Amino acid sequence: xxxxxxxxxxxxxxxLTEASLGALPRGAxxxxxxxxxxxxxxxxxxxxxxxxAAGEKVFAFGPSGSEVLAALETDAAVAMDPLVExxxxxxxxxxxxxxxxxxxxxxxxxxxxxxxxxxxxxxxxAADPPARAVVQFELLLDRVVHQLxxxxxxxxRASSFPSETIRGVQAVxxxxxxEPAPQFQLFDEGGKVWRLTGEVDLAVEDHxxxxxxxxxxxxxxxxxxxxxxxxxxxxxxLARACAKAPLRVRGAxxxxxxxxxxxxxxxxxxxxxxxxxx
Amino acid sequence: MPTRVHPQAGHLVQFYEKDEELIGxxxxxxxxxxxxxxxxxxxxxxxxxxACVDAAGxxxxxxxxxxxxxTLGKFMVGGAPDPLAFDATVGNLVRAAASKGAPLxxxxxxxxxxxxxxxxxxxxxxxxxxxxxxxxxGFSLYCAYSTAILSDDQAEPVTSVRQLHSDIVESxxxxxxxxxxRLLFPAEKDSPRHARRVVLETLRRxxxxxxxxxxxxxxxELASNAILHGRGRFRLTISSRGEAxxxxxxxxxxxxxxxxxxxxxxxxxxxLLLVDxxxxxxxxxxxxxxxxxxxxxxxxxx
Numbered sequence: 351x352x353x354x355x356x357x358x359x360x361x362x363x364x365x366l367t368e369a370s371l372g373a374l375p376r377g378a379x380x381x382x383x384x385x386x387x388x389x390x391x392x393x394x395x396x397x398x399x400x401x402x403a404a405g406e407k408v409f410a411f412g413p414s415g416s417e418v419l420a421a422l423e424t425d426a427a428v429a430m431d432p433l434v435e436x437x438x439x440x441x442x443x444x445x446x447x448x449x450x451x452x453x454x455x456x457x458x459x460x461x462x463x464x465x466x467x468x469x470x471x472x473x474x475x476a477a478d479p480p481a482r483a484v485v486q487f488e489l490l491l492d493r494v495v496h497q498l499x500x501x502x503x504x505x506x507r508a509s510s511f512p513s514e515t516i517r518g519v520q521a522v523x524x525x526x527x528x529e530p531a532p533q534f535q536l537f538d539e540g541g542k543v544w545r546l547t548g549e550v551d552l553a554v555e556d557h558x559x560x561x562x563x564x565x566x567x568x569x570x571x572x573x574x575x576x577x578x579x580x581x582x583x584x585x586x587x588l589a590r591a592c593a594k595a596p597l598r599v600r601g602a603x604x605x606x607x608x609x610x611x612x613x614x615x616x617x618x619x620x621x622x623x624x625x626x627x628x
Numbered sequence: 629m630p631t632r633v634h635p636q637a638g639h640l641v642q643f644y645e646k647d648e649e650l651i652g653x654x655x656x657x658x659x660x661x662x663x664x665x666x667x668x669x670x671x672x673x674x675x676x677x678x679a680c681v682d683a684a685g686x687x688x689x690x691x692x693x694x695x696x697x698x699t700l701g702k703f704m705v706g707g708a709p710d711p712l713a714f715d716a717t718v719g720n721l722v723r724a725a726a727s728k729g730a731p732l733x734x735x736x737x738x739x740x741x742x743x744x745x746x747x748x749x750x751x752x753x754x755x756x757x758x759x760x761x762x763x764x765x766g767f768s769l770y771c772a773y774s775t776a777i778l779s780d781d782q783a784e785p786v787t788s789v790r791q792l793h794s795d796i797v798e799s800x801x802x803x804x805x806x807x808x809x810r811l812l813f814p815a816e817k818d819s820p821r822h823a824r825r826v827v828l829e830t831l832r833r834x835x836x837x838x839x840x841x842x843x844x845x846x847x848x849e850l851a852s853n854a855i856l857h858g859r860g861r862f863r864l865t866i867s868s869r870g871e872a873x874x875x876x877x878x879x880x881x882x883x884x885x886x887x888x889x890x891x892x893x894x895x896x897x898x899x900l901l902l903v904d905x906x907x908x909x910x911x912x913x914x915x916x917x918x919x920x921x922x923x924x925x926x927x928x929x930x
Contacts, residue, residue, distance in 0.1 A: 612905040
C-alpha cells in the first residue's frame with residue numbers, strides 16, 4: 351500500500367469547492383481556476399495565513415509588477431516572480447523542481463515544518479509555454495510536492511490561459527478547484543505510482559495524451575482501479591505510452607482487460623500488468 | 629438510487645412534431661385518469677396548460693397546473709438541478725397529491741425545456757431525479773420531447789406519437805416491445821459522453837445493468853465515429869427487442885465504416901472491431917441523407 355501524503359491523513363484527492371480553500375489539508379496540491387483579482391487576493395491571504403499557522407514557510411508567486419503580489423509581501427515569508435528569480439525567464443522544468451527541493455531543505459533548516467506555495471500562475475505567461483509544457487510541469491511538480499509534503503495552490507486565471515491549458519491542468523492535480531471540473535484525473539500516488547480516475551473519451555483525448563506523455567519518461571505504474579471508463583482511442587494512447595516507457599498498469603478491471611484483448615492491443619503488447627501490492 | 633421501483637409507477641416518453649398532437653395526447657392522458665377517479669399534475673408552458681385543460685374538459689381543480697419555467701427556477705442552481713430543492717418542491721407536491729389515495733398522473737415539460745436551451749447535462753440530471761421520485765412514489769409520469777429539439781433539415785420525420793387508445797401507462801421492468809428513446813446530439817466532443825449517460829440510464833430503468841459495460845463501449849465508439857467522420861449531429865436510438873437491446877447511431881456521412889485488418893490500424897477500424905466483438909449482430913443501413921450503424925447486444929455469453 352503506498353503511503354498516504356504526509357501530514358494529511360484524511361483526504362488524498364478530490365474535487366474541491368472554493369469554500370474548502372478556507373481550510374485546506376496540508377500537503378495538498380491544488381489547481382484553482384479563478385475568476386477575478388479580488389477573489390484571488392482574498393483567498394491568497396487566507397491560504398498564506400493557514401500555511402503560516404501550520405509552521406510552513408510560505409512563498410507567494412506571481413508575475414513581476416503585480417500589485418496583488420506586492421500586496422501579499424507583508425503576509426508571506428517570500429513574495430517573488432519565480433521566472434525572474436529562479437528560472438532566468440524560461441520554464442525549465444528540472445530547474446523548477448530543483449528549486450522546490452532546495453527551498454524545502456532551506457526551510458526545514460530554518461525551523462519551518464515545510465513549504466507552502468500560493469501561486470498566481472500568471473507568472474508563467476511571460477515564458478509563454480504551450481499547454482503541453484504546463485501540464486507536464488504540473489504533473490512532475492505533483493510528484494515533488496507529494497514527496498516533500500509541500501502545500502501548493504496553483505491559481506490559474508480563466509482570462510489568462512487558453513481553455514486547453516486550464517482543462518489540462520485541472521486533470522493533473524489531485525485537488526482541482528473551480529470550473530471546469532476534470533473528466534479524468536491523473537496524479538502522483540507516491541512510490542512511482544500514478545493514479546488514473548474518471549472517464550477517458552473523445553472529449554479529453556488530447557489532454558489524456560499530453561498527460562500520459564509527460565509521465566511516460568521512466569519506469570512507473572499506473573493504477574487504474576478508479577478508471578470508470580476508457581474508450582478505444584484512450585486505450586490506444588495508453589498502449590503507446592506503455593510501449594514507449596516501461597509503464598505497467600495496476601488494478602485493471604475485467605472490462606479493460608477484455609477490451610485490450612478484443613481491441614487487438616495485445617498484438618502491440620500484452621496488457622502490462624503490475625503485481626498488485628496489497 | 630432506489631433499487632426497487634414502486635409497483636404503481638409508470639413512465640411514458642414520447643416525441644411529438646406538432647403541438648396539436650401533443651395537446652391531444654396529454655388531454656387524453658389526463659381525461660382518462662380523472663375519469664377513473666384519479667388526479668393530475670401538469671408542469672408545462674402556459675400555452676400548453678391552457679390548451680390541454682381546455683381539451684381535457686375536466687372539472688376545475690382536478691389537475692394541478694404549474695408553469696414549467698417558473699418551477700425550474702425553484703430548484704435549478706447554476707445550470708444543474710439541486711436534488712434537495714427538487715425534492716422540496718416537486719417531490720413534496722407529488723407526494724402530497726399521491727397520498728390522497730387516488731392514482732396520480734403527472735405530465736412534465738421541464739426536461740425538454742432544458743434540452744431546448746442546450747443544457748443537456750441539466751436535462752439528463754433532472755430526468756434522473758424524476759426517475760428516482762417515480763421509483764419511490766406510485767404515480768405515472770408522462771414526458772414529451774418536441775422534435776424541434778431533434779429538428780434537422782435532412783432528418784426523416786420521427787416515428788409518430790404512439791396511439792393512446794391502448795393502455796398508455798407503461799410499467800417499468802422489462803420494456804414492452806419497441807419501447808425506446810431517440811435523441812439528437814450536437815456535433816461536439818462531449819456528445820459521446822452524453823450519449824453514454826442516456827444509454828446507461830435507460831438500461832438501468834430496464835433492469836439491464838448486465839449490458840452496461842458493453843453498451844457504454846459500443847455507443848461511445850459509434851458516437852465518436854459519427855463526430856469524427858460524420859458531417860453534423862447524430863441521432864441515438866436505443867430500443868428493446870425482446871432479450872436484446874439495440875443501439876443505433878444515425879449520421880449524415882455516407883462514408884461507410886470499414887472493418888478489416890488494414891483498417892484495424894486506425895481508431896475507427898479498431899473501434900468497429902470492438903463493436904463486432906461485443907455485438908450479437910451489427911450492421912450498416914444507408915439512409916437518404918447518410919447512414920445508420922446499429923448494434924444489438926443481449927448479454928448472451930459468446
